[in-house]
Amino acid sequence: MTIEPARLRAGTLAAGFAVLLVAVVAGLGLGPVGIAPRAVLYALVDALPGVSADSGLSSIHEAIVQEVRLPRVVLGLLVGATLSVSGAAYQGAFRNPLVDPYLLGVAAGAGLGATIAITQNLGDGSGFTDLVPLSAFAGALFAVALSYGAGYIGGRSTASLVLAGVAVASFLTACQTYVLQANSDAFREVYSWILGRVATSGWSEPLLLLPYFVVAVAVMLRYRRALDILAVGDEEAQALGIDPRRVRIHVVVAASLGAAAAVSVSGLIGFVGIIVPHVVRLSFGTSYRVLIPLSILFGGAFMVLADLAARTLVEPAELPIGVVTAFLGAPFFVVVLRMSRREVW
Amino acid sequence: MIRSSRLLGLPLAVALLAGACGGDDPIDVTGDDEMTVDSVQPERIVSINPTGTEMLYAVGAGDLVVAVDEFSYYPEGTPVTDLSGWDPNIEAILSYEPDLVVMDWNDDVRTGLEAAGVKVLVITAPSAFDEIYTQIEMIGDATGFDAEALAVIDDMRAAVEGLIADAPDGSTLTYYHELDNTLYSVTSSTFIGAVYSLFGLTNVADSADADGTTFGYPQLSDEYLLDADPDLIFLADTLCCAQSAETVAARPGWDQLRAVRDGNVVELDDDIVSRWGPRLVDFVEAIATAIESVDAA
Numbered sequence: 132m133t134i135e136p137a138r139l140r141a142g143t144l145a146a147g148f149a150v151l152l153v154a155v156v157a158g159l160g161l162g163p164v165g166i167a168p169r170a171v172l173y174a175l176v177d178a179l180p181g182v183s184a185d186s187g188l189s190s191i192h193e194a195i196v197q198e199v200r201l202p203r204v205v206l207g208l209l210v211g212a213t214l215s216v217s218g219a220a221y222q223g224a225f226r227n228p229l230v231d232p233y234l235l236g237v238a239a240g241a242g243l244g245a246t247i248a249i250t251q252n253l254g255d256g257s258g259f260t261d262l263v264p265l266s267a268f269a270g271a272l273f274a275v276a277l278s279y280g281a282g283y284i285g286g287r288s289t290a291s292l293v294l295a296g297v298a299v300a301s302f303l304t305a306c307q308t309y310v311l312q313a314n315s316d317a318f319r320e321v322y323s324w325i326l327g328r329v330a331t332s333g334w335s336e337p338l339l340l341l342p343y344f345v346v347a348v349a350v351m352l353r354y355r356r357a358l359d360i361l362a363v364g365d366e367e368a369q370a371l372g373i374d375p376r377r378v379r380i381h382v383v384v385a386a387s388l389g390a391a392a393a394v395s396v397s398g399l400i401g402f403v404g405i406i407v408p409h410v411v412r413l414s415f416g417t418s419y420r421v422l423i424p425l426s427i428l429f430g431g432a433f434m435v436l437a438d439l440a441a442r443t444l445v446e447p448a449e450l451p452i453g454v455v456t457a458f459l460g461a462p463f464f465v466v467v468l469r470m471s472r473r474e475v476w
Numbered sequence: 477m478i479r480s481s482r483l484l485g486l487p488l489a490v491a492l493l494a495g496a497c498g499g500d501d502p503i504d505v506t507g508d509d510e511m512t513v514d515s516v517q518p519e520r521i522v523s524i525n526p527t528g529t530e531m532l533y534a535v536g537a538g539d540l541v542v543a544v545d546e547f548s549y550y551p552e553g554t555p556v557t558d559l560s561g562w563d564p565n566i567e568a569i570l571s572y573e574p575d576l577v578v579m580d581w582n583d584d585v586r587t588g589l590e591a592a593g594v595k596v597l598v599i600t601a602p603s604a605f606d607e608i609y610t611q612i613e614m615i616g617d618a619t620g621f622d623a624e625a626l627a628v629i630d631d632m633r634a635a636v637e638g639l640i641a642d643a644p645d646g647s648t649l650t651y652y653h654e655l656d657n658t659l660y661s662v663t664s665s666t667f668i669g670a671v672y673s674l675f676g677l678t679n680v681a682d683s684a685d686a687d688g689t690t691f692g693y694p695q696l697s698d699e700y701l702l703d704a705d706p707d708l709i710f711l712a713d714t715l716c717c718a719q720s721a722e723t724v725a726a727r728p729g730w731d732q733l734r735a736v737r738d739g740n741v742v743e744l745d746d747d748i749v750s751r752w753g754p755r756l757v758d759f760v761e762a763i764a765t766a767i768e769s770v771d772a773a
Contacts, residue, residue, distance in 0.1 A: 194729030447700035
């Protein structure tokens, strides 16, 4: 490991916010329906409570800005930030660069939960009362609990927990496939969910995710120093006054909650949780004091841009965002990997 | 396969993920090579294709049907079993000792059944409206109910042509046909789209799949659909996804759509729309009624 300045420089943080701002502006200003930037701005100002501005737009175009693009951008930001920071935290807690937020079966559990809800006709896409995200969330938490239970039996080491997660994920994926085969008429709906989408039914999805986003971000920011110390090894961390087990449990629980919530409102969006933290590492260093805040900002920006690509690349049709994140994310990552002079891990 | 026309619309990515489908173009596959006229009338028919089942009963061959797949629940009284039409099991089918199997396109299963000496009739989603009549004729031909099949076809043809002749001109109207609440739709190149084209309606989803990459089943972006503001919205996801005129009106921004404001959101039966049997007349009638209500307003 190279020696890096551990402190997050103000300039770097400002750059992170600038990238996020650019992504948000692009996400709000662009789309399959061309709306003048000035009118978009007025429509957004008009959406603020107590403020009135005449955008000159038709009521439908105003609804596109206020009720379609704005919640989508906010949801993309929250999902991307949550998955990225969870991925970074998991990598730190398990001291393994290949780990992503789905390590303990979150994705498989959520997939099973969503598949059951969809095949049982529980979903109506109606926001707060829609049982698909709730069922997915329950499935994701169930998977993590199962992994913890199984890993504990295996002797408490992080390695046994990782292996338990792999076993649980395979098991739940098999269950999901079985349920789907038995209800093949729900095939397209289920796959459409799995491939991911940040389209919203208004503000319900961002609001559902918000508390978990806040918890995940707060816990990770609090433990960013502890994660740095954990990187040198459990015994050394203990000698420095850190309880590695406690840190690990807090971080993993918060990251799992965040990833579960993100996945349940947006489907199984892959790649973000592993790629964004590594791009940050390659560009700004491996300290978690830099990595955690920047993963939040760049993760949010990446997802907002990925969603913009999802709804404009094949306009007026739409691509599943899970395809976009991997299709654009993988080559981008290779480029960063080639150009960076730093060690990956 | 169940609700075949919808399943055939699986996006490319699904095919990649599931490792299924093999990228075959479902439209090119017709049952023409099964058309060989055979003088021997079948005595035990298994249908694992819900549309095929409806056609068999319509031509009067229902008494010969010994088993159908889990989704062949129409008409009432079909011998529903747990046979799967989506993922057919040759042994399970053969256990009913059929001499004729009506199924969706699946070459492996077809070859297997034929190797076991069973005649196979393949029924796939047609690409043009008139192919329905050909398929019903094939069913009549294969079961020995030729005359009855022709009578069914004549009735359907007369009903459909009557509805079209009586309906007001639809060429100035646009429509959106919804397959599920993530805005999967159909273009005019699909069989469902072809039914709307009978009335001259313009499909707002056509530009979303101009090159046919999604086989005519694109997923629309929400803001595009709002901008398109179709005159008519047809919901073919009332059963699968519990959608209704109310749930549609509650979607963000949708209360601004003219179809929602004017009450021109039509709730269809998913099954009737996605199958192309004799009940298709009901679908044609629903479209005609919808056009009349816009016209009267």
